Amino acid sequence: xxxxxxxxxxxxxxxxxxxxxxxxxxxxxxxxxxxxxxxxxxxxxxxxxxxxxxxxxxxxxxxxxxxxxxxxxxxxxxxxxxxxxxxxxxxxxxxxxxxxxxxxxxxxxxxxxxxxxxxxxxxxxxxxxxxxxxxxxxxxxxxxxxxxxxxxxxxxxxxxxxxxxxxxxxxxxxxxxxxxxxxxxxxxxxxxxxxxxxxxxxxx
Amino acid sequence: xxxxxxxxxxxxxxxxxxxxxxxxxxxxxxxxxxxxxxxxxxxxxxxxxxxxxxxxxxxxxxxxxxxxxxxxxxxxxxxxxxxxxxxxxxxxxxxxxxxxxxxxxxxxxxxxxxxxxxxxxxxxxxxxxxxxxxxxxxxxxxxxxxxxxxxxxxxxxxxxxxxxxxxxxxxxxxxxxxxxxxxxxxxxxxxxxxxxxxxxxxxx
Amino acid sequence: xxxxxxxxxxxxxxxxxxxxxxxxxxxxxxxxxxxxxxxxxxxxxxxxxxxxxxxxxxxxxxxxxxxxxxxxxxxxxxxxxxxxxxxxxxxxxxxxxxxxxxxxxxxxxxxxxxxxxxxxxxxxxxxxxxxxxxxxxxxxxxxxxxxxxxxxxxxxxxxxxxxxxxxxxxxxxxxxxxxxxxxxxxxxxxxxxxxxxxxxxxxx
Amino acid sequence: xxxxxxxxxxxxxxxxxxxxxxxxxxxxxxxxxxxxxxxxxxxxxxxxxxxxxxxxxxxxxxxxxxxxxxxxxxxxxxxxxxxxxxxxxxxxxxxxxxxxxxxxxxxxxxxxxxxxxxxxxxxxxxxxxxxxxxxxxxxxxxxxxxxxxxxxxxxxxxxxxxxxxxxxxxxxxxxxxxxxxxxxxxxxxxxxxxxxxxxxxxxx
DNA sequence: GATGAATGAGTATTCATTCAT
DNA sequence: CATGAATGAATACTCATTCAT
Numbered sequence: 001x002x003x004x005x006x007x008x009x010x011x012x013x014x015x016x017x018x019x020x021x022x023x024x025x026x027x028x029x030x031x032x033x034x035x036x037x038x039x040x041x042x043x044x045x046x047x048x049x050x051x052x053x054x055x056x057x058x059x060x061x062x063x064x065x066x067x068x069x070x071x072x073x074x075x076x077x078x079x080x081x082x083x084x085x086x087x088x089x090x091x092x093x094x095x096x097x098x099x100x101x102x103x104x105x106x107x108x109x110x111x112x113x114x115x116x117x118x119x120x121x122x123x124x125x126x127x128x129x130x131x132x133x134x135x136x137x138x139x140x141x142x143x144x145x146x147x148x149x150x151x152x153x154x155x156x157x158x159x160x161x162x163x164x165x166x167x168x169x170x171x172x173x174x175x176x177x178x179x180x181x182x183x184x185x186x187x188x189x190x191x192x193x194x195x196x197x198x199x200x201x202x203x204x
Numbered sequence: 205x206x207x208x209x210x211x212x213x214x215x216x217x218x219x220x221x222x223x224x225x226x227x228x229x230x231x232x233x234x235x236x237x238x239x240x241x242x243x244x245x246x247x248x249x250x251x252x253x254x255x256x257x258x259x260x261x262x263x264x265x266x267x268x269x270x271x272x273x274x275x276x277x278x279x280x281x282x283x284x285x286x287x288x289x290x291x292x293x294x295x296x297x298x299x300x301x302x303x304x305x306x307x308x309x310x311x312x313x314x315x316x317x318x319x320x321x322x323x324x325x326x327x328x329x330x331x332x333x334x335x336x337x338x339x340x341x342x343x344x345x346x347x348x349x350x351x352x353x354x355x356x357x358x359x360x361x362x363x364x365x366x367x368x369x370x371x372x373x374x375x376x377x378x379x380x381x382x383x384x385x386x387x388x389x390x391x392x393x394x395x396x397x398x399x400x401x402x403x404x405x406x407x408x
Numbered sequence: 409x410x411x412x413x414x415x416x417x418x419x420x421x422x423x424x425x426x427x428x429x430x431x432x433x434x435x436x437x438x439x440x441x442x443x444x445x446x447x448x449x450x451x452x453x454x455x456x457x458x459x460x461x462x463x464x465x466x467x468x469x470x471x472x473x474x475x476x477x478x479x480x481x482x483x484x485x486x487x488x489x490x491x492x493x494x495x496x497x498x499x500x501x502x503x504x505x506x507x508x509x510x511x512x513x514x515x516x517x518x519x520x521x522x523x524x525x526x527x528x529x530x531x532x533x534x535x536x537x538x539x540x541x542x543x544x545x546x547x548x549x550x551x552x553x554x555x556x557x558x559x560x561x562x563x564x565x566x567x568x569x570x571x572x573x574x575x576x577x578x579x580x581x582x583x584x585x586x587x588x589x590x591x592x593x594x595x596x597x598x599x600x601x602x603x604x605x606x607x608x609x610x611x612x
Numbered sequence: 613x614x615x616x617x618x619x620x621x622x623x624x625x626x627x628x629x630x631x632x633x634x635x636x637x638x639x640x641x642x643x644x645x646x647x648x649x650x651x652x653x654x655x656x657x658x659x660x661x662x663x664x665x666x667x668x669x670x671x672x673x674x675x676x677x678x679x680x681x682x683x684x685x686x687x688x689x690x691x692x693x694x695x696x697x698x699x700x701x702x703x704x705x706x707x708x709x710x711x712x713x714x715x716x717x718x719x720x721x722x723x724x725x726x727x728x729x730x731x732x733x734x735x736x737x738x739x740x741x742x743x744x745x746x747x748x749x750x751x752x753x754x755x756x757x758x759x760x761x762x763x764x765x766x767x768x769x770x771x772x773x774x775x776x777x778x779x780x781x782x783x784x785x786x787x788x789x790x791x792x793x794x795x796x797x798x799x800x801x802x803x804x805x806x807x808x809x810x811x812x813x814x815x816x
Numbered sequence: 817g818a819t820g821a822a823t824g825a826g827t828a829t830t831c832a833t834t835c836a837t
Numbered sequence: 838c839a840t841g842a843a844t845g846a847a848t849a850c851t852c853a854t855t856c857a858t
Binding site for chain 5: 442443444454455458463464
């Protein structure tokens, strides 16, 4: 009981730090963020940060991985009830865009700091993140495959990645110029694009 | 005349530095790259770097902008002769993917270091780059618009960005797992996807 | 009674800590040793260490002083039964070398960390240790004086220190290159050296 | 020429740093000394220190090794003209004590910080220093051997070390209680001790 | 112009010590 | 008494930038 309470408190502190770190990292990027700043932001001392994360890099990847898991499970839930390809794609577009809008902190971390993933950083966490990403693609791919005709010229993982890439760039646009974008319309538009392409069938 | 020669020589040096910088930045990322390293790589001294670029950040953005211009003009040329929407999209997909593959240094800079674009960095160069990017989108958009039916449910700039986003993510995949990807097939697949979507017309 | 038991228990804990500390300090040196490590080694928590010693420095000096007292009393016993100068010197050489070999932990602390004695460290313990050392020299000196002819050109405290210095350096050599040294032979040799010097009397 | 001048200047700076470092290290010990402090002391900036020495440890060992070489060559010179064992020992005692008195900074470093030699510190410099010390002992040993009767019960390297150890401890005493010691007398006394021991020959 | 020696601000990380439980 | 979570001062080292030569 006492143990449980202790552990709960510890987990609580961990979360407080993660939350503050997410914001600061998103605002300033990895290199520009100082542990000092994160400490200030979450109200704990610098030393305490190291009680929960063994390095700045560990903290950084922990933030991303934690969120990435939430992202994947959100998507998973969103597409779980889809009955056909229209619904799957619609759900994907909708859920991804929505998640990024609601967690633009995470988006900035994940997209804008891919550098950390591509360059250096041994720590083993890089690998953990890459795995998470692959699992994410795989999950999406499988869901699409179920509803895609076997003779489709589009491979499901190509489709999965293309959708994700499109959402990424639109989210970026939305972050930089929010006033030029109506999210609801945009989501419909993108969904249509991936469903039917630009050439109306009647033309054929 | 002597002046011309002088200026030519100076421009030559500038290019040498840019080229070295591109490689090092791509290899190591912005923060991990030192001016010392760039100096070594191009054979000039650290001090000389500052005769051509007023700061590390200036050098960094110069590299990107220079390449971004080449990118835009390459695309422009590629789509200039397209006669219809199929050809425009085909050319876009082909040219972008090709450019990234041939200039993956640039791709890593541009995509993996978007952080520099989003975060901080006053230097005014950030704005310059954003402008370039907007111009790029505009150019692509206009070209698409010319060949898109007026009543198309897909707005040309949505299309332009979606294609670009898709290419981005496939390039990234290619960089991380080159063996899983056949560029030629992939280009065709993506083109088909944006032209006709995933739902075959015959179904209708 | 209960009090006695309590105090005994407390003393017991103190000894456990001292023993662990001696080993860790000897192994790692003062600065490289952490209270955490000592705590681990003795099975008590960091906080408990501070119930017995008011600082890391206090712990350090306590270890040394405790051992230094044992050292002095060992020597005292060894020379107490000596009947003449030969026996005193023989006993000194033998006992010192033996003690260092058996307590090389202590030797490393005492000799290799003389820095702590010479530099800084207010704590008052420095003085305590210096006093102990002076008492040690005094004791040895007096014992030598008793058996030294009054007209000896060698002052007993010069002799005492010289022997101690010689033993020190030989112990150090033994620690660094144990294979090059035969302790028994060496002890005899040193004893001879201090008794008769290098110039055989017959020569005279 | 210009090159020579540059190199001379560089060497000069290096020496300035070494000198300051020697004093600070001797005063405060290795761990307690900060690069900041050394920088202040020599008037150069912290960064400059790293232009000449790749780490604090490198600086530390450089100081010691540099001086150790001077020590060895001083001794070598001192005993080079000795004609017999009396003169060799006399010269050794005299030169060593003299050197330590004149370079007590070095003595404090070398003796009081043997910890650095015994504990940790990879850097390869540790080995360099140990080598130097062995060479020193060897040199002294050989010189003694030349003048020692073949049948002497005292091995020359035992003698060399014993003398060195004795001098060490007397120097330490002199540092801590200078007023109790008359160096000139002491040197004679020690020389006598090692030559003839404590037992007058006439006794025999 | 070209150089590279000199600078010093900036930061992750450690660890002795305290104190609420 | 015993604990160990929390603290925050302290420090080696890097690197963009400058400027005398």
